[in-house]
Amino acid sequence: MxxxxxxxxxxxxxxxxxxxxxxxxxxxxxxxxxxxxxxxxxxxxxxxxxxxxxxxxxTKGCRESATKFAWDNDEALIKAIAEKDDAAVFYRLGFTILEKQQSNVPFMRLLLYSALEEHDLAERFFHEFVERVYEFIGGYIAKRQKDGAFRKVKPRLAVRALLGMLLHHSLNNILWDKSGVLLKISNDEAAKGFADILLNGLNAKEA
Amino acid sequence: MxxxxxxxxxxxxxxxxxxxxxxxxxxxxxxxxxxxxxxxxxxxxxxxxxxxxxxxxxTKGCRESATKFAWDNDEALIKAIAEKDDAAVFYRLGFTILEKQQSNVPFMRLLLYSALEEHDLAERFFHEFVERVYEFIGGYIAKRQKDGAFRKVKPRLAVRALLGMLLHHSLNNILWDKSGVLLKISNDEAAKGFADILLNGLNAKEA
DNA sequence: CTCGCATAAGTAAGTGCTTACTTACCGAAG
DNA sequence: CTTCGGTAAGTAAGCACTTACTTATGCGAG
CATH class of the missing domain: 1.10.10.60 (Homeodomain-like)
Incomplete structure (x- = not known):
């Protein structure tokens, strides 16, 4: 070899x-x-x-996907942003992040470890990823707030909510793979569900 | 000694x-x-x-707070549930979970590690905690759906969303304490914000 | 009160094993 | 005959855990 x-x-x-x-x-x-x-x-x-x-x-599959996310090449996402189709935007964002877990690098696990372990490199990696997500998604939320489409919620708090859902979902599915005790939810369903919750909340629409 | x-x-x-x-x-x-x-x-x-x-x-501060949450003794929570004041319910739930981090046991960190590390005891601990939360909060959500107050979202998905927000928030605040790079958000503000997002979503109310 | 002695609290210096990392050497291909 | 892909057999330090031993603390009998 x-x-x-x-x-x-x-x-x-x-x-x-x-x-x-x-x-x-x-x-x-x-x-x-x-x-x-x-x-x-x-x-x-x-x-x-x-x-x-x-x-x-x-590695390409890791840092690049952490900082660039290949979002630039995600036509579905670009189209959704252009059309201000918020549900599609959040769905695509969530889905692409979650699918990294399935790809060549078990991204989410690496990410969670890097947040906990006291290792300079790992910490920097986590910070870069999170900062990048905050910038991208936070920017989108702020813009939609200016449009009057979103309520006035701190963008960073909303990002923290979305990213938290995704991380926790990954964590649960990881554990599911190991033990089968927890509920298995597909990445697709989760991304859709989270986008829906984030946008519309649990409250039934008032008549 | x-x-x-x-x-x-x-x-x-x-x-x-x-x-x-x-x-x-x-x-x-x-x-x-x-x-x-x-x-x-x-x-x-x-x-x-x-x-x-x-x-x-x-230890009292850990397993008991993980499985019982001292929710039985949280008057504000009991009152909120009785009055079906959803915002208060989610706020109290979030806040009490988050505040464990501040208490004698850095609960959230221990919890996150226990989810990642391959250690039977730790894994069981994590499962117990998560299952308990799913039962409690999931039950409440299901009930409110029957009342017609909540939209039909899978309760487990909603719990995963809420718990994810809280875990991620803790993780960020932990890292903030170490590096100061990330945004620091108080537990109180976060719990309020997450409850609001979970209930009402980001979308501005349609006129 | 105090002596005797069991028992609990404490230590220094190990044990064998695992860790990250090294050295010295081998065979094949150009 | 050097260079490259490869190994066996190390090394020092670190790991969980032990041994052999010393000191402090009751506490009942005389």
Whole structure:
């Protein structure tokens, strides 16, 4: 196997294990074993454990999706924003964030760990992600408030609400995968439901 | 210092460190040092690390508040439920959950870690907490739907939304305490804001 | 009051195992 | 014969947990 190939295999195994056990919890021995090489090989490809973690975050599927979200290329989202179709906007936003969990990087788990563990890199990663979401969604909410379409709620509080729903949903589905005790809700249904709740609330429309 | 006193001191230090670094991340050496005794003393008071963790969860301020929530004694909540004052109900629920963070046990952090770490005890703890919340709040929502006061949204989805807001809010405030980068929102304001969003949504009332 | 002694509170210095990381070496391809 | 992908066998430090031992604290009998 060539160097580049091996590197990718190691990264893939590392992502899996870091997102499962966190930075501290995942061991280099495990990662090496999971990628089918000796620990020594791992340390030839990556200077140390930190460098390995950094490489994951710098990875296309992670940092880029954390900061850019590929939102720029989401036609459904662009169309929804242009048409001021709020339900579609929030649905697309939620869905694309949630689906990252399913993609090559178990994004949400990595994100939650990075918020808890005291690791500079991880913390910066979390902050960048959250800030970016606040900017994007918060900006949209503020705009719609100016339009008179949204009530005057602190945009940041609304973002915190939406992001919280999504994070908690991911957390629950992760746990569901492990134990099957909790309720499984599909990402699609959750994204739709959260968008609906966020926009219309629980109160029945007054006649 | 008497045995019981010492035990309490150790528990206090352990709570602090477990909630900061997680179960794996906190070391018995650190915990012993933080409580001003040798490691050997720690292991005289608690059979092993697991037993120490278990003792914390069994603690009044933790398991009981996780499963009972002291909601039975919250007069403001009981009154709000009786009067079907939904805004007050959700505000009280949110506020009491959030305030646990401030109390003797940094509840939310412990909860988040327990959701991520692969530790039977921790997982059970998280499940119990979440199930209990789903039952209580979900039950209330279902009832209000029957009253015709709430729209037909899956109760569990609504609970997931509310709990998610609260968890994420705690996570942000934790990180704020550490870095000061994120927006600090008081628990009171957050609980009020989330209750409002959950009930009324963002959409401006249609004329 | 105090002596004797059991018991609880405490420690220093380990145990064996795991951790991140290293060194010294090997075989094949260019 | 060097360079690259690879390994076996380390190392020092850190982990949960123990051992062997010392001090403090009751507390009933004399």
């Amino acid at each position: 060539s160097g580049d190939e091996r590197r990718r295999v190691i990264l893939q195994a590392a992502v899996e294990l870091f997102s499962q056990h966190g930075f501290k919890g995942a061991t280099t021995k495990e990662i090496a074993k999971a990628s089918g090489v000796s620990e020594a090989m791992l340390f030839r490809h990556f200077e140390n454990k930190d460098a390995l973690y950094e490489a994951i975050i710098e | 008497s045995g019981d006193e010492r035990r309490r001191v150790i528990l206090q230090a352990a709570v602090e460190l477990f909630s900061q670094h997680g179960f794996k991340g906190a070391t018995t050496k650190e915990i012993a040092k933080a409580s001003g005794v040798s490691e050997a003393m720690l292991f005289r008071h608690f059979e092993n690390k697991d037993a120490l963790y278990e003792a914390i969860i069994e």
